[in-house]
Amino acid sequence: MNAIFLDADRRLRGPYTLAAALLETLVPDAPQELVAAHDIEINVAAPHLGVPLTRRSLAASLPRPQRILIPGARRTLRVANGLAEFVRDHLRGAGPARLTVVNLDEADPTDAELVRVLRRRVPGELLEIVRGPSAPGDRPLVNDFDRYRDEGFHHAMAESGLAALRGMEYGADPEAWQVLVQRVAGALEAVDREDEARELYDRSRRLSIDPKHRATIAYGTAMLLVRHHDRARRDPEQALAWINEAVTITSLLPDPAERAFHLGFDLNGKALVEVRRGRFAEALTLVEEAIALAEQDLGGVHPIHRLVLYANRAQLMAMAGRVREALADYATAIEADPGYPDYYLERGNLLHKLGRMEEALADFEQVIRLSPPFPEAHYNRAEVRYARGDLDGALADLDHAVELDPAFAPAYVNRSGLHAAAGEYGKAADDVARGLALDPGNPYLLCVRGQVEAAAGRTREARAAYDAALAADHELAPAWAGRAELSFHEGDHAGALADLGAAIKLEETAALLFNRALVLRAAGRAEEARQDLLRAAELDPGDEEIGRALG
Structure with a gap:
């Protein structure tokens, strides 16, 4: 058994300190086809290895200011799953290994998550993970803020960014301070620390009079108020006040291209606010105004900004029942960046609703090819397979979705239903219990619980479950x-x-x-x-x- 000793202290390299060291050990001897199959994940964790990207999004070829799509917090789980599959498949050929990890308590959340996924997905006979001692290091935190932004390393951006801001004076370099505030506040929002983000925004408003910066933090405040992880704390009306401030400022920018980008960005944000207010026609008008600005004044720059606008208009068109126009807008977005997986997923969902199962299946499978392991793609493909009568394929996809993310509640909903329909009431009951632990009061899970209780002859319990389901969803x-x-x-x-x-x-x-x-x-x-x-x-x-x- 190969013995590997690695240090996970985030102060060495920041996010994926452990992953990078592990990949340095494994990648040189791994089959090239296996490396190529996990090119995205390896580049995210260890860009210095220089593994060629065979799956590329448009963003990889653009200057950083034009890469406006920041990965969400869940992306690191996809990366961890891809890295775990690489490790598993490599060790099947190279032989088992014992990995001793020191300073795991000091690891960045990306490495802590990776260790959890490795333990769950790589058989113990292939990889034994031994926890070594941990002690806080005395090195400073790594401040690779461009990488943190581009890869969506939100915890590192928040921790290192806040530490850096404590040592910065606004007056020494106002532009650098403002950029870091914007990035750190966005990261704090992404990891459900909205109160701290709001404090940064408010502090920045007290210090800065730069118009573009004030517009950006007004936009950020509006998005915080409509996206807050605690739905009870969302406030679309207050968000409208803040987004209007952003629109007012950016509409006055003198340069046409700069105005087209920043104002278009803010109009798109205002469209989300209007959606939260239930004003869908107004939201569509705002997105169309942003598209007109982009087509008129942006020329060949900011292509991602444009494709985001087309994809957002597609969503609103679909909600309005204008399906042909929605599909045309999705096609425009996908043609602009065929390597970006998310819009295939959205178009596949629309095609599924329209009953165009083969086309939906093709889009979901394209997501699976283009992206690190993506639970939602397997969940959605399961629905198509079920509709086509492929019950075994649907169950396999749901099993895989749960393997990728044991906290993905919708997969338990659908899998419990499949088990109940097949008379596998014990398995259905297990999935109901797991699902309700993640999503208490889910009406679909309560309905399956009713089926399970009825099959066992427990009529009173079954009726109580159905009553609870209808109380949660009367339709x-x-x-x-x-x-x-x-x-x-x-x-x-x-x-x-x-x-x-x-x-x-x-x-x-x-x-x-x-x-x-x-x-x-x-x-x-x-x-x-x-x-x-x-x-x-x-x-x-x-x-x-x-x-x-x-x-």
Whole structure:
């Protein structure tokens, strides 16, 4: 067994100190096709290794000021999963290893997350991780702020940035101070530390009179107020006041190109505020104004800004039912940057809703090819596979989504439903418990709990679960149908008919109509039962059971 000893202290290299050292050990001897398959993850963690990027987004070729898409906080989990798969697959050929890690308590959150993922996803017979001693180092924190921004290393940006700001005087270099404030505040928001971000914004307002900076922090304050992780603390009306300040300032910038970019950025932000206020038509108008500015005055610069605007307009078009225009805007965004995965995911979701399953599947699989391991892509592909009748493929995708992110609650919702439909009630109950631990009160999970309890003959518990599901979502047709089945078996035909009527009003399906026909027949209302069966046959002409019932 190979012995590897590494130091995880973030003061050595910052984020991915441990990962970089591990990759320095493994990459030189790894098969080139394996390295190429994980080029993004290896470059994020160890850019100095110079691994060629075979999967490239447009941002990689642009000057830094034009790279406006900052990765979200969840991206590091994708990177960690990709690195874990690289380590696992390499060790399968190279032989097992024992990794001793010192100073794990001093590691950046990226390395701490990586160790958790390695322990979860790499079999113990391939990689044994031994925790060595930890002691705080005396080196200063690493201040690689450009890298932190570009890669979305938000914890490092917050920690190192706050430390740097404590040693900076605004008057010594106002521009450098302002840029760092903007970056640190954005990082604090990304890791749910909005109060500290707001303090920075307020402090900056007290010191700076630079128009562009004041517009930027007004924009940041508005986004904080509409995106706050605590929904109870969101305030779209106050956000509107702040975003209007940003728009007022940037609309006065004298240079047309500079105004087109900064004002367009702020108009796009105001569109989100209007969406939160429920004013979708106004939001669409704002995004279209931003697109017009970009097309008129930006020339060949800021292509990412433009494609973001087109993708945002696509979302608003889809919400307005203007599907053809939405798909055209997604196509424009994707053609501008075919290496960026997120818009394939959004377009795939729209195609799925339209019933265009093959095209949706192609988009989801493109996400899987272009991105480090992405739980949402597998979750969405599972829905398409289920709709096409590929239950095994759907279950495999949901299993993989949970493997990539055990805290991804929607996967437990869908997987529990598949298990219940297959009669695997023990597995369904386990997923319900896991899902509700992450998302208490989720109506879909409560509905599956009702199915599980009903299958076990625990009628009272099943009814309580369905009641709780309907209290959380009064328009959940399967919960009405499940409760109707309980009433029918108890001989309460009136209750069953009332609940089935509510379900059918929400979602008219052949199965629900067939079930109501059975209840109507049992209640002696044969002609009404026949009418339901005739309608069920219209909806599903090939259903043999419906045909026999009519015969």
